Amino acid sequence: xxxxxxxxxxxxxxxxxCLEAEEVVRVEEHLKGCKTCRDELxxxxxxxxxxxxxxxxxxxxxxxxxxxxxxxETAGLQKIHEREKNSWWMRMVTGFRQVSSAWGAVSxxxxxxxxxxxxxxxxxxxxxxxxxxxxxxxxxxxxxxxMPGATGIIIISRDGRHGTLVVDQLPELGxxxxxxxxxxxxxxxxxxxxxxxxxxxxxxxxxxxxxxxISYASFGVTIEPKGGSxxxxxxxxxxGDL
Amino acid sequence: MDLSDLDDTDLLRMxxxxxxxxLSELYDRYGRLVYSLAFxxxxxxxxxxxxxxxxxWRVWEKAETYRAEQARVSTWLTSIARNxxxxxxxxxxxxxxxxxxxxxxxxxxxxxxxxxxxxxEIADRTLVNNQLKEAISSLPAEQRSALILAFFYGYSxxxxxxxxxxxxxxxxxxxxMAVIKLRGLLKE
Numbered sequence: 001x002x003x004x005x006x007x008x009x010x011x012x013x014x015x016x017x018c019l020e021a022e023e024v025v026r027v028e029e030h031l032k033g034c035k036t037c038r039d040e041l042x043x044x045x046x047x048x049x050x051x052x053x054x055x056x057x058x059x060x061x062x063x064x065x066x067x068x069x070x071x072x073e074t075a076g077l078q079k080i081h082e083r084e085k086n087s088w089w090m091r092m093v094t095g096f097r098q099v100s101s102a103w104g105a106v107s108x109x110x111x112x113x114x115x116x117x118x119x120x121x122x123x124x125x126x127x128x129x130x131x132x133x134x135x136x137x138x139x140x141x142x143x144x145x146x147m148p149g150a151t152g153i154i155i156i157s158r159d160g161r162h163g164t165l166v167v168d169q170l171p172e173l174g175x176x177x178x179x180x181x182x183x184x185x186x187x188x189x190x191x192x193x194x195x196x197x198x199x200x201x202x203x204x205x206x207x208x209x210x211x212x213x214i215s216y217a218s219f220g221v222t223i224e225p226k227g228g229s230x231x232x233x234x235x236x237x238x239x240g241d242l
Numbered sequence: 243m244d245l246s247d248l249d250d251t252d253l254l255r256m257x258x259x260x261x262x263x264x265l266s267e268l269y270d271r272y273g274r275l276v277y278s279l280a281f282x283x284x285x286x287x288x289x290x291x292x293x294x295x296x297x298x299w300r301v302w303e304k305a306e307t308y309r310a311e312q313a314r315v316s317t318w319l320t321s322i323a324r325n326x327x328x329x330x331x332x333x334x335x336x337x338x339x340x341x342x343x344x345x346x347x348x349x350x351x352x353x354x355x356x357x358x359x360x361x362x363e364i365a366d367r368t369l370v371n372n373q374l375k376e377a378i379s380s381l382p383a384e385q386r387s388a389l390i391l392a393f394f395y396g397y398s399x400x401x402x403x404x405x406x407x408x409x410x411x412x413x414x415x416x417x418x419m420a421v422i423k424l425r426g427l428l429k430e
Contacts, residue, residue, distance in 0.1 A: 012421035013392075013399055013414060013417055013418065016393055017325060017392070020398060020399070041312075042312050044421060045320075046313075046425070049314070049317040051374065052275065052320045053320070057274050057278040058277065058278055059273075059274050060291055063291075064273070064277070065269050065270075067295060068295050069265070069266060071299065073262065076260065149259075176307070177307060234309060235309070235310075
């Protein structure tokens with residue numbers, strides 16, 4: 001029998017910021033995969049929060065908030081500008097202007113081919129969402145109240161054993177988290193894929209399962225620690241029924 | 243839309259959707275707490291202002307990483323604020339050998355002073371929660387000193403061991419026992 005090891009003894013020092021750098025790395029690695037220790041950490045963090053809330057408090061100068069909101073506003077405008085600059089059409093136009101050699105012409109041809117195929121694939125996904133009686137079963141996924149704008153689809157192979165998950169409008173997660181697809185049947189959840197999305201919120205993953213995908217009643221996507229979890233622990237962001 | 247009726251978790255969801263007004267509301271609720279915590283650790287307003295902005299900027303960028311099942315929003319914010327303040331403290335404060343403060347032969351009841359005040363005096367003047375003050379006072383002196391050095395000064399285990407001239411393992415145990423005891427009192 002494998003005895004579980006925990007790092008509960010290190011958590012008070014971790015919460016108070018007393019650990020050395022390498023200790024912090026070890027603790028944080030362990031926390032990613034240990035719910036027991038994460039629960040203990042939460043309880044110890046309450047102590048630190050209690051101490052903080054009990055301090056004599058003073059208002060910060062108004063300029064702190066003013067500068068913060070200005071920074072947020074500027075970052076938002078910059079993001080819009082970057083999106084427009086990096087739109088696939090603008091990239092193609094920029095690429096075309098920079099072509100000046102045979103290699104450039106080949107690159108341009110590739111860019112055009114990829115652009116067309118990308119557009120074709122996306123249109124195909126959009127069309128598949130409305131299909132009712134095609135031979136390939138499809139499961140549309142809708143955003144939950146956590147991510148109402150998110151969307152996705154699972155395309156299941158003809159024999160029902162494999163699938164492809166495509167998602168869109170999901171925020172890119174930090175280094176500590178991944179999205180995870182769950183296959184749900186009789187209240188049991190089985191992991192189908194662990195994946196990430198790009199900056200544009202778009203992602204795809206191959207779905208594998210011990211049983212045919214068409215034997216599951218519903219599907220869900222949650223946010224989990226990096227590498228995935230044995231069972232769902234985070235917020236559900238997408239869901240759909242077969 | 244009046245956001246003042248929303249709970250903190252809903253505000254964070256809206257911040258994750260890049261709602262500026264939600265961030266503004268969250269700042270109105272917790273800006274004072276974050277600033278005050280940073281001020282107590284760093285000791286100067288300018289640094290505390292910088293940390294306060296950093297904390298809420300991080301909230302803006304990482305709102306989607308918040309997990310309601312792991313901690314309350316205020317606890318999450320406090321954790322980010324304290325970590326950031328300690329980072330700044332450690333980057334900016336250098337304690338040379340032979341410093342002006344006389345460490346002398348340190349005993350558990352004789353700990354380093356900052357600006358003429360002992361950690362206990364600092365804790366007594368800065369904590370407004372009487373229950374918490376009593377809880378800290380009820381700790382054994384050795385645990386109390388170590389906890390205050392950790393929480394208010396942002397010292398690491400090894401730094402506290404050096405200041406108190408105690409073994410590293412002893413300091414780790416004292417801090418752990420102090421936090422566990424406070425956790426038990428908090429549960430009550």
